[in-house]
Amino acid sequence: MSEHDLAHPFERLTPSFLMDAVETLGHWCDGRTFPLNSYENRVYQVGIEDQDPLIAKFYRPDRWSREQILEEHQFGFELEEQELPVVTPIKNDCGETLFEYQGFFFSLFKRKGGHAPELDNLDNLYTLGKTLGRFHLVGSKSDFKHRPTLDSQSFGHESFKLLSENFMPKQLKPAYDSICKELLQAIDEIMLSCADAPLIRVHGDCHSGNILWRDDLPHFVDFDDARMAPAMQDIWMLLSGERYDQLAQLSEIADGYSEFYDFPTRQLRLVEVLRSLRIMHYSAWLARRWEDPAFPHNFSWFNTERYWGEHILSLKEQLSKLDEDPLALM
Template identity: 65%
Template sequence: MQQENLQPFYQLTPDTVIDAVESMGYLSDGRILALNSYENRVYQVGIEESEPLIAKFYRPLRWSDEQILEEHQFCFELVEQELPVVAPLTNSAGESLFHFKDYRFSLFKRRGGRAPELDDPDHLYQLGQTLGRIHLVGAVRPFVHRPALDIQTYGRDSVALISEGFIPSSLREAYTSLCADLLDGIEACFAAAGEVKLIRAHGDCHGGNILWRDDTPNFVDFDDARMAPAIQDLWMLLTGDDRVQQQLQLAEVIAGYSEFADFDPRELHLVEALRTLRMMHYSAWLARRWEDPAFPHNFTWFNTERYWGEHILQLREQLGALQQPPLKLL
């Protein structure tokens, strides 16, 4: 990434945020609150005599306009089916991606709520129901411009980046050898699953992207939406290290999911493979963003010898998890 292209993004000021929102015909009351987002810049902006809006400014060079608009279109399709999804607002011309100076941004209604209780069987069942309905829509057509979740981009590319420029030399051999074994294990899991169907999926379906409100799970932030197996949106609902507990959680999720969509049990072979890929990708994501001043400021623990030592230990645990039998449908 070229620094000159990203510098305005790093220096996004409150005045620019307010000016961008007001360029869309809103009148701000001057109140602005930066929200917890690092990949993009997200703000709550107060509006005169109305509810605040959420303004999301997209990181340059990450997604093309076509890829962003595909995400928006997916959200619109979900809302049309009366699903509890926070979709971007549109102007009178039906546009949802706006430009102001050097920035691309979208606006959203503010949606409050609390995190789901992933140890509550009723919450898990309802989350399964809602994801079943989301995946029915996601299976109607593929993304054309957005990528698929695959071993190359999440796994091999991540390992190459870390090995070449971030892992301390004292740990490099242990890291590269371990990751070679992990990638072999991941490939074996994908081979065991066979040719599973890829659908348009949320892609980052953790508890922080689900707001429980009025006894309903509201799904937000489809920024990582991509083609993926259905299990990608389900496995992150399973918590804890106890397989018996995860088995019971899975049973609730799939029971709700199956009311609206068919679940292919072969995808259970992918749970630990996808978890491992997410761990690899997360470290590489931090590395790729390290020139953004927000990252060294907020992730002070990253890229230290201690961090990489702990990361290797976590990956070793994952190697054992990859060799375990997959969870089963009860």
């Protein structure tokens, strides 16, 4: 086996490779390439002769199928048609948005500026609520056929199994296994009690890093994790701080959201469930990507005994929160 066979696929994304790929679509590159902050995929700003730079996104091989990526793109265009502030891929003259070059799927986007939203600003949260209400109204019109559903099996049970069997230090494994089994049992029971909550198409990873604030509006980017899920999946990530802080934030979000779509009050029971699943899934995501050289370099604190000790403590905190009364609208 050659060294090339052992290399991670993303190591092939040299500046010349990027420019060759972009130029297959008729754009003449000026030699400037700049990597942007992205780990699951690889995203670059690419200079174009006599034009504004473009953003080139190269999808991680074997993660999404062509159908799943195109379904993500189509969802973005549906939102854009309703004049929602989203960043969608550029279409070529044939209306295509997904391209292939030497084993990589890639898409191009216009460069958009902006800054992270100030989530401690209640006016901003009201605006975010209005935007998400419109967003979810569109998301409820039809279902994804190819993209997955957020559930406790894939985000929770599979994450637990992977980490327990392959990553957890021997001396911490009994404590980890015990808390995960308790937590997953509680999660499954709550999710079963909320089984009638409708699943809609959601952004899926609606944290402040995927929202650009520009022209007094939140612009949503990176729909890579779009999937079927309860609407609350896009709402809970906007909440932070102590309980009384979250109650005030929730009130503003709900007021704006309800102008366009019924706020999912009954799903408030899922806030800590979804947070718990995200914590478990995030650690499993790091584990699954550890062979990618970018991960040990940028997440050097992962897979240390200290990290796993803190992870177990965070899971214990989540188990306690599941016993508390859920957030309620004021």
